[in-house]
Amino acid sequence: MTTRLARPQVLDPIGGADPCSTCEARALSVCNAVPDAEMTRLAAIAVITEVAAGQGFIDEGEPATFFFNITAGTAKLFKLLPDGRRQITGFVGPGHFLGLAVSDTYAFSAEAIEPVRFCRFQRSALRGLLDDFPLMEKRLLEAAANELVAAQEQMLLLGRKTARERLASFLLMQSRHGMPCGHARRQFKLPMTRSDIADYLGLTIETVSRTLTRLRGEGVIEILSQSELVIEDPVGLERLAGGLR
Amino acid sequence: MTTRLARPQVLDPIGGADPCSTCEARALSVCNAVPDAEMTRLAAIAVITEVAAGQGFIDEGEPATFFFNITAGTAKLFKLLPDGRRQITGFVGPGHFLGLAVSDTYAFSAEAIEPVRFCRFQRSALRGLLDDFPLMEKRLLEAAANELVAAQEQMLLLGRKTARERLASFLLMQSRHGMPCGHARRQFKLPMTRSDIADYLGLTIETVSRTLTRLRGEGVIEILSQSELVIEDPVGLERLAGGLR
DNA sequence: GCAAATCGTTGACCTAAATCAATGCGAGAC
DNA sequence: GTCTCGCATTGATTTAGGTCAACGATTTGC
Numbered sequence A, B: 001m002t003t004r005l006a007r008p009q010v011l012d013p014i015g016g017a018d019p020c021s022t023c024e025a026r027a028l029s030v031c032n033a034v035p036d037a038e039m040t041r042l043a044a045i046a047v048i049t050e051v052a053a054g055q056g057f058i059d060e061g062e063p064a065t066f067f068f069n070i071t072a073g074t075a076k077l078f079k080l081l082p083d084g085r086r087q088i089t090g091f092v093g094p095g096h097f098l099g100l101a102v103s104d105t106y107a108f109s110a111e112a113i114e115p116v117r118f119c120r121f122q123r124s125a126l127r128g129l130l131d132d133f134p135l136m137e138k139r140l141l142e143a144a145a146n147e148l149v150a151a152q153e154q155m156l157l158l159g160r161k162t163a164r165e166r167l168a169s170f171l172l173m174q175s176r177h178g179m180p181c182g183h184a185r186r187q188f189k190l191p192m193t194r195s196d197i198a199d200y201l202g203l204t205i206e207t208v209s210r211t212l213t214r215l216r217g218e219g220v221i222e223i224l225s226q227s228e229l230v231i232e233d234p235v236g237l238e239r240l241a242g243g244l245r
Numbered sequence C: 001g002c003a004a005a006t007c008g009t010t011g012a013c014c015t016a017a018a019t020c021a022a023t024g025c026g027a028g029a030c
Numbered sequence D: 001g002t003c004t005c006g007c008a009t010t011g012a013t014t015t016a017g018g019t020c021a022a023c024g025a026t027t028t029g030c
Helices: A036-045 A123-132 A134-160 A163-176 A194-201 A205-217 A234-241 B036-045 B123-132 B134-160 B163-176 B194-201 B205-217 B234-241
Strands: A047-051 A056-058 A066-072 A075-080 A086-092 A109-112 A116-122 A187-189 A221-225 A228-231 B047-051 B056-058 B066-072 B075-080 B086-092 B109-112 B116-122 B187-189 B221-225 B228-231
Touching: A036 A123, A066 A123, A075 A194, A075 B134, A086 A134, A086 A194, A086 B134, A116 A123, A123 A134, A134 A163, A134 B075, A134 B086, A134 B134, A163 A194, A163 A205, A163 A228, A163 A234, A194 A205, A205 A221, B036 B123, B066 B123, B075 B194, B086 B134, B086 B194, B116 B123, B123 B134, B134 B163, B163 B194, B163 B205, B163 B228, B163 B234, B194 B205, B205 B221
Parallel strands: none
Antiparallel strands: A047 A116, A056 A109, A066 A116, A075 A086, A075 A109, A187 A228, A221 A228, B047 B116, B056 B109, B066 B116, B075 B086, B075 B109, B187 B228, B221 B228
């Protein structure tokens, strides 16, 4: 069950300064489509909110009243079956928007895996914003197209790749996460648990654990701690991820 | 291998009449965002093309020069692994657009499963069109958001549902296909082969066949011919699709 | 109408990954 | 420090679905 002890923390803009113009996530997000001069208008309808790790902030099936823009931290998006089986459809970080759905209810749930900060807009207010800033709509369309490509790649992974190939693909994805296109880190932290990885890759925690152990045994990766690892053989991992042995 | 014997057939607008204003798919597609008065402009850059069943018309990895709008027939979209494993990411019919990708190469391949007719636009020309008709951009964004929701649902299916649940979900999807929201047919044709169904659901043809036979044995469906069937117990199928036994 | 090819079904057997069951380990609480 | 609790690993066993193989059924071409 989702931790629901604390309510999301709504923050006041620090010292009353326009929070959007100083937002570190602005360069990454659709908000950069709004010109500086109009930034106050954006700020007027944005509600900055913080949630603790483990806390949910979107519930599948609930009325989709808000549109979210992540500015810090990482969250997982997921869907549940009635018996509790879970599929994580993505991990999202700074710059990512949520709640675009045309439907009037959310199609997925969201929960912070690290402390998360986000801007929350009324979806009704967003509509006016998009009419006035067509560039913002372009950015949204671009982002949606990119997500669609990622979703198709994930379908290939879930439908046709072996456990080994799934883990290889996942580790490469994580090593590139937040890096400029074409770059990857050799060493990085995984902010999510084994259970989250399993639910993202359509596997069990045991299979994730065994597969990582095996990749370590083969010298492809090094496991520094539960959440930190090094890719020792990026080329080998790449071949594996693509389905070559 | 994809049939490549015939080249796509480029058609001349019949009798020189504006093909867009008489297009049967217009009501379903993003083109209805272009006002009647401007229809000739749309028609000027649209190239109407027809492809035979079994013929491919988009190749993953090729430069993404065109944007497509299906006007008749059904096509399958898919991704391949180097060893030939295939994942079908969707079946698309009239009104569906393809090739939105931000990347400069196609992220998937497309092949007709029934004779397909589509309009083809240069992506560069589309950009100008979107600038002039913001409503068209809105429609595209809406469509992309809907596809994203469908993609997440498919991830849940591929990652967490059993073969039985996958088939149940698939049959319900097909029974609703092209119907007004909230309606479904009890009897319908499946335009795709067992192999296509298997590659869409992340299964093998044998499992698809066995599972259908079993559903028939249980009186949930009736199989009229290889490609035509009846849903005898819509409620039971619904429960199954949702993961209840 | 028949041959050939393709597609679908069914059966026997196998295996990758799931399940069940301990055990190990590391981060906070005190 | 050490207790505890949640997370991770490892091992033994099971199973859903894959693989291999044979056989029907349907369509296509002549």
